[in-house]
Each structure stands twice: as C-alpha cells, then as structure tokens.
Amino acid sequence: MTAPAHPTRPRRSDVTRAAILRAARERFAADGYERATIRAIAADARIDPSMVMRYYGSKEGLFAAAAEFDLRLPDLTDVPPGRFGAVLVRHFLARWDGDETLVALLRAASTNPGAAERMRGIFADQLTAAVATFGTDPATTARRAGLVASQILGLAFTRYIVRLPPMVELDPEEMVSWVAPTLQRYLTGQPDS
Amino acid sequence: MTAPAHPTRPRRSDVTRAAILRAARERFAADGYERATIRAIAADARIDPSMVMRYYGSKEGLFAAAAEFDLRLPDLTDVPPGRFGAVLVRHFLARWDGDETLVALLRAASTNPGAAERMRGIFADQLTAAVATFGTDPATTARRAGLVASQILGLAFTRYIVRLPPMVELDPEEMVSWVAPTLQRYLTGQPDS
DNA sequence: ATTGTGTGTCAACAGGTGTTGGCATACGGT
C-alpha cells in the first residue's frame, strides 16, 4: 500500500507521505473528520501543514487516501456452512483491533458525506460479494449483507465509539458466542424463524 | 418537555426557546455536532445568534438541552416473554422515525465526547433498567442490554446515517421479522445456542 | 560547476467559528 504501484523511481518523500498518512489515520480515528485538523496531523508527522496540501491536494483528498480500506474477508469455501457466523465475527474483531482505519472511517461516516459513501461502498460491495458466494437465493443477498453490516457496525459503534461498558468488557470469544448466531441467521436463515 | 417544570410564570421568550431547540435538533441531526453552527441554527429559528448564547449559555449547553431524550421503553409486563424482541424492534423503529433527537444524538456521539456519554447514559441506564425487569440472571443483565444496544444502534446507524440501501428499503415489518429474533436471543437466550 | 527538480519551511490570506458587550425597544407591575 505504501509502495508505489507504478514502477517509477522511488520518491525521496515516500517516508514523509507515509508519516502523514499514519498521523492522519490516527487523528481521524481519534477525533473524527472535522475535529482532525490538518495542522494537528502535520504536527504529528513533524512536517509543515503545506506539505499535506502538496502531497494530497486537500483535506478531502487526504481523507480519501487515509480511508483506503479492504475488509479482507476470508475465503469461506472451506468453512462448514454452520460456522460462517463465528468465522466472520472473529475476523471482524481482529480486523478492527488491528487497523484503526476502520474506526476512522466509522467516526467520519457520521458527519462526512464522502466518508459515508466510502463506508457504503465497502459494506455494499465487499460484503455483498462475499455473501453472494454462500449460495443462498440471489434475490435476498443484498438484504442479508445489509443485516450483517448492521450487527457488525453496531458492535463496532458500541465497542469503539460510544464505548458501552458491557460491550468493551466482553472478551472476543464471548462476543463471538453471542453474535455469531445472529450473523448465521442473517446469512443462511429465514425471518421470524 | 417544553413546558417549564417549575410553576414559574411562563416566560414571554418560551416560543423563541422552543424554536431554537427545534432548529438545533434539526441541524444536529442533519450535520452532526461540529458542522451544525450556532449561526445556522439561529438563522433557522429566525433570531440572532447571541440569543442562543443567552438562553443556553454555550454550544455545549444547547446540545445538552437539545439531546434530552427518553427512550420511553414500553412496559413489558403484559407482553408474552416470547414477543419481547418484536415489541422492542417495533418500538425503536417508531421512536426513531418520530423524533429526530435520536439521530442527532447518534451523529454527534461519533465525534463529541459529551454526546457519547449521553448516549452511554441512555442505553446503559434506561435500557438496562428495562432488561432488568425480564427476570433473567441479574449478573447477565448489563451484557444482554449491551448486546441489544449494539443491534439497535447498528440498525439505526446503517439505516439513518450511512443509509445502506438494503437497510433503508426494508419496510418496518420485514425489519421486525429479521431483527426481533436477534433481540429475543440477546434478552432471554444463551450464547452459542 | 551548473542547472533543474524535488523537498521542506515560513508567513500570510480569506473566511468562518463561538462568544461577548452595548444598545434599543417592548413588556408587566406599581
């Protein structure tokens, strides 16, 4: 992600670019889009605010670069269908703890339309595509993906943003045992069953 | 909520106060805490920005007044235990559509610590108190309330904030039939069942 | 050694923010 995609000669400023991106993710995750100021991000990266503008064009551009994200949903073809839910919850919890990009995106999506659209894209495209491989009726795929997203994002919102005490204190495996059946039903079950 | 609690002589400015509060809720709900400016709120209420300061002290004070909220959780003593989930989902959907205060609180909670605390209070106190009346093991009450909050807030977040298409399009009764069993299990079930 | 380009700093701009104090006016009690 840091290395340039094109085989250009590596730029001397790549470390600066990376430092800006890292500081931006931290600030966006901690403060949300509007409270995270370019000046604060630049100070964290120990460079001048004008560098941010030169390398990323604008605050929106910086956020777009910092919020690049891949859910890296696991391949579920080898997983027994009855364990889809558990695998997914475990994956999301790990993904969330390991990369603050998602928290940044979650915070920003509440107030920034661009961030909301990015979030929509991630959960509508990536998650729907994964759900589609489960072999359920294609007509219900989008709905199932939406319901899964609602529980996953609700989990993240209460655990990482609002920090509801019981949701913060639940250790991952307990969380899995409670939430996995929910996803399982959204993925493969029927309503009101 | 608009009428003064104390039996003081009604103030001549009550209509103005109410107009400010209504405009504030709208703006906070639409734009979040930081993007909702006092000037914009005052313009909506057709008064001068300085009036907002005089009547509510500060922007924080205005938000605190605008985010006053009661979930009005229904009395569930007459409801068959097997229908707790359905009743709750239906209640929350109606509550959310009928009062934009919750959307304002939800948006603001992502970036404003005070709003997050308010949200924590509402869902930790009001919801936990309601769950406690269900007669399950008191040691698990807070956990069950937290899980219910995670699904309810995830529903609201995806439907009203991010506006994930499948979650926006689901009509209320379909939503109930999908989500009610989840709450039902969080309330009265066991993990990994 | 000289040029050109990439990297970085500094100072400033224009606009918007929450907030404040002063002043005019209209009301309600006497």
Next chain:
DNA sequence: ACCGTATGCCAACACCTGTTGACACACAAT
C-alpha cells in the same frame, strides 16, 4: 405614567480553519 426587566439586534473580538505563494535548501544529472 413610570420604572425595572426581559427580549431582541448589531457589531465586534479573538481564535482557528483550509489553503496558497514565495523563498531556501538538497540532491541528481549534465
């Protein structure tokens, strides 16, 4: 009719925001 108070508007303050342009330096190629 008078007076104190409540209500409202206006102008301004001090600060912070994203953004821009000019200038200094370091490096690579010639």
